[in-house]
Amino acid sequence: MKRTPIIALAVLALLTASGAAQGPPTYRVAPLWPQPLPEHYVLGSVTGVAVDAQDHVWVTHRGADSLEGNEKGMMATPKTSVLCCTAAPFILEFDTAGKLLSHFGGPGQGYQWPQSPGSLTVDAKGNVWVAGAGLEPAPAGGRGRATGSNANPDGPEPAARGRGADAAAAPAAGRGRGPAAPAGPPDAHVLKFARDGKFLLQIGTPGKMEGPDSQTTLNRPAAVAVDAGANEVFVADSGNHRVVVFNSETGAYKRHWGAYGEKPTAAGGGAYDPNAAPARQFRDVTCIEIAKDGMVYVCDRTSNRIQVFQKDGKFVKEGIVSKNTMGATVSGQFGVVSSWGSAWDIAFSSDPQQRYVFVADGHDKKVIILQRDTMAEVGGFGAGGRLPGQFLAVGSIAVDSRGNAYTGEQHHGKRVQKWTPASGR
Amino acid sequence: MRTRNVLVGSSLIALVAALGIAQQQLERTASAQSKAAVQAPRFEVDPMWPKPMPNHWLLGNTIGVGIDSRDHVYIIHRGATLEEKEVYASANPPASECCLPAPPVLEFDAEGNFVKGWGGPGAGYEWPASNHGITPDSKGNLWIGGNGASDNHILKFTRDGKFVKQFGFAWANSGSNDTWAFSRVAKVSLDEAANEAYVADGYGNKRVAVLDMETGKVKRFWGAYGNKPDDTNLGNYNPGAPPVQQFRNPVHCAEPSNDGNVYVCDRPNDRIQVFTKAGKFVKEAFVAKNTRGDGSVWDIAFSKDPQQKYMYMADGANEKIRVFDRESLTELTSFGDGGRQPGQFYAVHSIAVDSKGNLYTTETYRGQRLQKFVYKGLAPVTKQNQGTVWPTRTSTH
Numbered sequence: 001m002k003r004t005p006i007i008a009l010a011v012l013a014l015l016t017a018s019g020a021a022q023g024p025p026t027y028r029v030a031p032l033w034p035q036p037l038p039e040h041y042v043l044g045s046v047t048g049v050a051v052d053a054q055d056h057v058w059v060t061h062r063g064a065d066s067l068e069g070n071e072k073g074m075m076a077t078p079k080t081s082v083l084c085c086t087a088a089p090f091i092l093e094f095d096t097a098g099k100l101l102s103h104f105g106g107p108g109q110g111y112q113w114p115q116s117p118g119s120l121t122v123d124a125k126g127n128v129w130v131a132g133a134g135l136e137p138a139p140a141g142g143r144g145r146a147t148g149s150n151a152n153p154d155g156p157e158p159a160a161r162g163r164g165a166d167a168a169a170a171p172a173a174g175r176g177r178g179p180a181a182p183a184g185p186p187d188a189h190v191l192k193f194a195r196d197g198k199f200l201l202q203i204g205t206p207g208k209m210e211g212p213d214s215q216t217t218l219n220r221p222a223a224v225a226v227d228a229g230a231n232e233v234f235v236a237d238s239g240n241h242r243v244v245v246f247n248s249e250t251g252a253y254k255r256h257w258g259a260y261g262e263k264p265t266a267a268g269g270g271a272y273d274p275n276a277a278p279a280r281q282f283r284d285v286t287c288i289e290i291a292k293d294g295m296v297y298v299c300d301r302t303s304n305r306i307q308v309f310q311k312d313g314k315f316v317k318e319g320i321v322s323k324n325t326m327g328a329t330v331s332g333q334f335g336v337v338s339s340w341g342s343a344w345d346i347a348f349s350s351d352p353q354q355r356y357v358f359v360a361d362g363h364d365k366k367v368i369i370l371q372r373d374t375m376a377e378v379g380g381f382g383a384g385g386r387l388p389g390q391f392l393a394v395g396s397i398a399v400d401s402r403g404n405a406y407t408g409e410q411h412h413g414k415r416v417q418k419w420t421p422a423s424g425r
Numbered sequence: 426m427r428t429r430n431v432l433v434g435s436s437l438i439a440l441v442a443a444l445g446i447a448q449q450q451l452e453r454t455a456s457a458q459s460k461a462a463v464q465a466p467r468f469e470v471d472p473m474w475p476k477p478m479p480n481h482w483l484l485g486n487t488i489g490v491g492i493d494s495r496d497h498v499y500i501i502h503r504g505a506t507l508e509e510k511e512v513y514a515s516a517n518p519p520a521s522e523c524c525l526p527a528p529p530v531l532e533f534d535a536e537g538n539f540v541k542g543w544g545g546p547g548a549g550y551e552w553p554a555s556n557h558g559i560t561p562d563s564k565g566n567l568w569i570g571g572n573g574a575s576d577n578h579i580l581k582f583t584r585d586g587k588f589v590k591q592f593g594f595a596w597a598n599s600g601s602n603d604t605w606a607f608s609r610v611a612k613v614s615l616d617e618a619a620n621e622a623y624v625a626d627g628y629g630n631k632r633v634a635v636l637d638m639e640t641g642k643v644k645r646f647w648g649a650y651g652n653k654p655d656d657t658n659l660g661n662y663n664p665g666a667p668p669v670q671q672f673r674n675p676v677h678c679a680e681p682s683n684d685g686n687v688y689v690c691d692r693p694n695d696r697i698q699v700f701t702k703a704g705k706f707v708k709e710a711f712v713a714k715n716t717r718g719d720g721s722v723w724d725i726a727f728s729k730d731p732q733q734k735y736m737y738m739a740d741g742a743n744e745k746i747r748v749f750d751r752e753s754l755t756e757l758t759s760f761g762d763g764g765r766q767p768g769q770f771y772a773v774h775s776i777a778v779d780s781k782g783n784l785y786t787t788e789t790y791r792g793q794r795l796q797k798f799v800y801k802g803l804a805p806v807t808k809q810n811q812g813t814v815w816p817t818r819t820s821t822h
Contacts, residue, residue: 031472031767036813042763070719070790071763071771073742080718083743083810085763326520363513365523384481384511384523386794388472388767392511411510412791415765 024356024369024379025349026422027405031388033418034098041088042071046408046416047133048120048223049396052195056101057094057398057406059416060120060130063087063106066414090117091128093195096400098418104197105130111202114187118221119236119287119345119396123248124228126195132187132206133238134220188218190235192248203235203251212240212264215253222286223345225296227311234296234311236285241268243288243298243313257313258282259300272302272341274324279303287345291354291372299359302341306357306375319375325363344395348372350403358405362393367407367419381419382407388417463806465748465757466728466735468784468798469816470768475537475795481514482527482542483507487787487795489559489612489775491567493584496535496779499567500787500795501544501559504529507793529556530567530586535779537797543586550580550588551595558612558625558775562638570610572628572675577607579624579641592641601630601654604643609675612724612775616681616702623679623687631656631672633679633689633704647704648672649691662693664715669694678724682751683733693720697738697754710754716742719772726778727751737776737784744770745810746784746798760798760811767796768813 034057037043043059044066050058064072064087073081090105090113107113118133185207192201204218211219219239226233226248233248237256242264244256258264259282269279287299295316296309304325308316322342342361349356349372356378357370365384368377382391392413398406405419475498485506491499504512504526513521529544529552546552553571560568566589569580578593598608608629613622621644624634632654634646648654649672659669678690686707687700695714699707713721721740728735728751736751744763749756761770771792777785782800798814 032815034766036762036764036766036769036815040763043765068791070742073716073718076718078717079715081713081716081743083713083745085744364521383477385477385483386765386792387475387477390477412508412793413765 024371025403026379027367027381027419028422029389030404030418030420032098034094034100034416037088037100040074040083040085042067042085043088043414043416045410045414046396047116047118047410048130049398049406049408049416050119050121051398051400051406052122052126053124055096055400055402056122057096057400057416057418058120058122058128059092059094059408060090060105060117061088061092061408061414062116063090065116091120091130091193091197094416096402096404102196104193108199111191111199112184112189112206114189114191114206115184116187118238119223121224121226122195123226127200127226128193128195129224129226129233130191130193131221131224131235132189132191132204132218133222134187187220188239190218190221190224190233192233201249201251203233203246209239211266212237212242212256212258214240218244222284223288225288225290227290230311232311234288234290236288236298238284238286240264240266241282241285243285243296243309245311255313257309259303259307261309261313261315269300269303272304272326274304274326278305278318282307283341286343289346289348291348292352293354297346297357299343299346300341301343304342306343306346306359306370317375319357319370321359321368321370321377322361322364325361342368345397347397347399347405350399350401358397358399360394360397360407362391362395362410365391365394367391367394367397367405386413391417463757464803465806466782467801467804467814468746468760469801469814471537471797471799472767472816473537474797475533476539478527478531478539478542480527481522481524483511483524484527484531484793484795486789487774487793488557488789489569490777490785490787490795491559491561492777492779492785493561493565494563494780496781497540497584498533498535498777498779498785498795498797499559499561499584500531500533501529501556501569502527502531502787502793503555530559530569530582532584533795541585544582547588550591551578553578553580554595557610557628560613560615562615563617568613568615568622570613570624570627572609572611574609576609577629579607579610579613579622579636590641592636598629601626601632601646601648601656603630604646605641607634611675611677612679614678614680619702621681621702623681625676625679625690628675630654631674631676633676633687633700635702635704645704647700649694649698650709651700651704651706662695662717662720664695664717668696668709668711673720677722680725680727682727683731688725688736690722690724691720692722693718695721697722697725699754708754710749712738712747712756713740713743716740718742723773724775726776726784729778729780729782737778739773739776739786741770741772741774741789744773746773746776746786756809758806758809758811760814762813764813765792766813768798768815770796 044062048060074086089103093102114132118131189204209219210217222238223236245254269281269283283302286301307318325342345360348354359368366382369379393411395410396408485503487502489501528542532540553576554573557572558570575595577598581589598606610627611625622636673693677692698709723741724739727733736749738747745761747759772790774789784798
């Protein structure tokens, strides 16, 4: 096969400036990962990717409500196709070779499955945590949303947009439609499952949002991180503009904080202006990760920044990523489209020092690599598109113990891609 | 047609099945050394083809593909179907480097290198509101249809984008029995030896129309079974009902074969109908008859051998390429599945074959890709449905 040089060429084209031998890791896409799914499953908008202690890759996605009618013909009544396709289960586990190992998810006894899952994480005990990130636009009960802030950029779109233009004369049954919002109270909770799907814990209650001082409620949380040693779960409580910490076994409240470690307000950071002084409040908190050195990293997506804290909430530093990325600047036929800033999700490099931070930038459709100590941009990979190695709204990223990176795409991307280190670093 | 009553319905299915069995027995005899009953062309996707386009360009609904005599690949797509969150660079001021809609017509060489992009409104012609189908001729021209509400015309450009001729006019049509106007043309296919163009007409009309390639005059036209076309609304397709005697919209392809027949995609009716070039009905085959909505028969291309022994069909509802024995209309095998990975499809819409037998597909809706499937020679059929066809010798890193 002549594949290797072809891939190498493509990778060269994809990589952005990455420095010389001392530079950050460079990556190339593994175009044939994961292996094709069974049962004619297709992925919806991928909202979370995580790697567990065995280097298994866990994926969550929004399922049928983010798929258009003409790609889920097996789910239609009557079926428009008996061959293709049906939404994959919400939570999928792959091995490092991309083989689907297990899956679970969806409504069940004792808990409320989210309208829209956000990110997921797998803790050191192998339990799987999923945030109930909720749909856009913000539900009426959601307080304090800043204009242009957006906890889930893949919310429903006008139906006309989702309809395939080719179907102009086709019967309605075959038309793709924009996803419809399922009924029910808006998400305001996180869920904990054993890795076999057994329900363990729910924190927060859908529809119950009591603001950023609440010790029992959340507001469309986007992501979760677990400090197994301390039995603590850290929640990126996006709609409340805060980080909130609970006991990871009991769900009991422990502490919370806002941007710069200050008290969070319901108003949040307001509209983003790259020329204004940095907001003292979070706009939306879309990721949370705990580094090996105990530092807690938080994405304030619409603010184009990553803030770093001690586990007790003391502010340490912040890094700015693509400062001029604007929110809500694009308007047109279908109204103002939220633009969501640059810092959607992060992952740390696999070296013991975790020298690099990988930032999924779904706005610019690439992964940016920061040097962790300086938070300076030193590299990146990917570009906009639907080919292997390209992205649409890349919104999640995880790194395994061997340095492989995995990315998940929202919106029409709906893929998980694997990236392997291109050099022998 | 005089003979249609004996050919339709279950008797036809029985006939097709009988032909298929005869074909299989023939193959058995022919390949005494092989235990496999049937051989069929085998394909593998090339996951790294084409190469990334320049200028942060993206594809919208990719709605046509054609190959010229140099094995260059031409596609046509609709940049306006991209969503604003995909094309921030087209905002004013640009909201990101990424991305922009690519020009409507794009040319790639056989290696997948981007060669040229052009298209859109200009002086002297009416660019379609919703372009549809692209077909190169042997003289270096490209024929383009359109299925927008106002698209009742066909455009001819040089492959470099110079306007040559327009046949018909936007907004002007008077139904399926009109001798000069079209209605929302899906695809134009060429019989250059006869100087004739076969028009899948289309999303508005329910007919095949044959044109003089030079003058654009409609020389003849026909509906399903060779009937006089009738534009009566047939309602939605019902797989349990007897086959309708007219095409449903869209009539999505009309491909002349080397042996003098024309193969017509009657997409929502889940059938392919075969005619003589004069329009006399020859036979039909039903494909995944329970497919509703968009239907199963989207586009076809013939294999590159002089006999055109095989026929490849894009089925954008079931997300497969189906491989047929052309003569018997027997489906031998199929490949592909729904999804966004290499070799998978979301609304595989158009298909073309190059001189080496490689297949190229484009996807509409939110598929929005051009993919290449490398011809790997004939192989015994071991699976009716091969699923996603990835390279057999490869690594994921």
